[in-house]
Amino acid sequence: MTTLKSVWIIEDDFRVAKIHADYVHNIEGFIVTENLRTGKETIEKLKTTSSLPDIILTDLYIPDVEGSSLVSHLRHLYPSIKIIVISAATEINLIKNIVDLGILDYLIKPFEEHRLQRAFQKYLQELRLFQQSKNVTQNDLDSLFYSESNNKIEDEEPFVKGIDLHTLQIVKSLFEDHQTQELTASQLSELIGSSRSTARRYLEYLVGEQFLQTKLIYGTVGRPERKYVFHGTYEQN
Structure with a gap:
């Protein structure tokens, strides 16, 4: 039995959070295990949880968070968690700061469902690469960073549930x-x-x-x- 990957959503608008959760549940192998509204709630939950999430989807505009502060905190204390930022923010300096922190992806609201699927597929590709026992080759790394297949759903391994x-x-x-x-x-x-x-x-x-x-x-x-x-x-x- 395949273990589902845990996803936390940090979003203060419950309607938007529900849409994002529906998108995640349409992706094979992932499940939303927490819906959080504030930075404080997130930090407290991370301190007490018995199992860290694999991925966090977070907005930048939440009530008690300023700019990149929460993302910076997460990257510093929980480097194993992959972070996907979902925000309406487009200010170049802010986005540069966020990208420099080493996030997995950045999605500008509003976005299409398939764009989130691409971000999760990038995560799976990276996971498969680093789970192998042999040394990586340049071709392995090129397929991760440069291959156009990052943007496509692989025919041999169905990615979206419900596609016949x-x-x-x-x-x-x-x-x-x-x-x-x-x-x-x-x-x-x-x-x-x-x-x-x-x-x-x-x-x-x-x-x-x-x-x-x-x-x-x-x-x-x-x-x-x-x-x-x-x-x-x-x-x-």
Whole structure:
């Protein structure tokens, strides 16, 4: 039985934290074990826990934390924990300071689900590399730091739960055979007879594969609607 990797989320907005947790639970092999709201709560939990998390997802804008102070604290006292920052902050000096601390990744809000999948795949690739018993080669390190496969989901090792290859091919054929140029998750769910969340999972997967791109359609009321567009069609428009 495979042991699930533990993920802690530090985010003061419970709605955003729930979205991030749903994204994590869609990734094979990971589970959210703590949802924390403040830096103080996080530090106290780390002092008392019997099992440190493998990964921490943290915002920078939480009530009792200023800039990179919490990330700096975590890197200093818990160097084995991988940190992924998820923040709306784009100030160049702040981000430089964060990157210099040695984080695993930095995601700017709002972000697509597949972008978080890429960050977790980078973690898994690094984990596999350093668990091997032999010495590493230059090719091993090049595959970690420079390979384009970092940005793709490996066919031989399914990464996202709930992706059936047969269904995936059906979805792709809808676009490739020119049966449609663009779809929403709701439209796809009707075509393949699935729930909207399942349809969205396939569409987001294909965005991550650069097979589809997204665009927002603004109506007269309510939130904008996300449409998924075949990559070749999108570039022609």
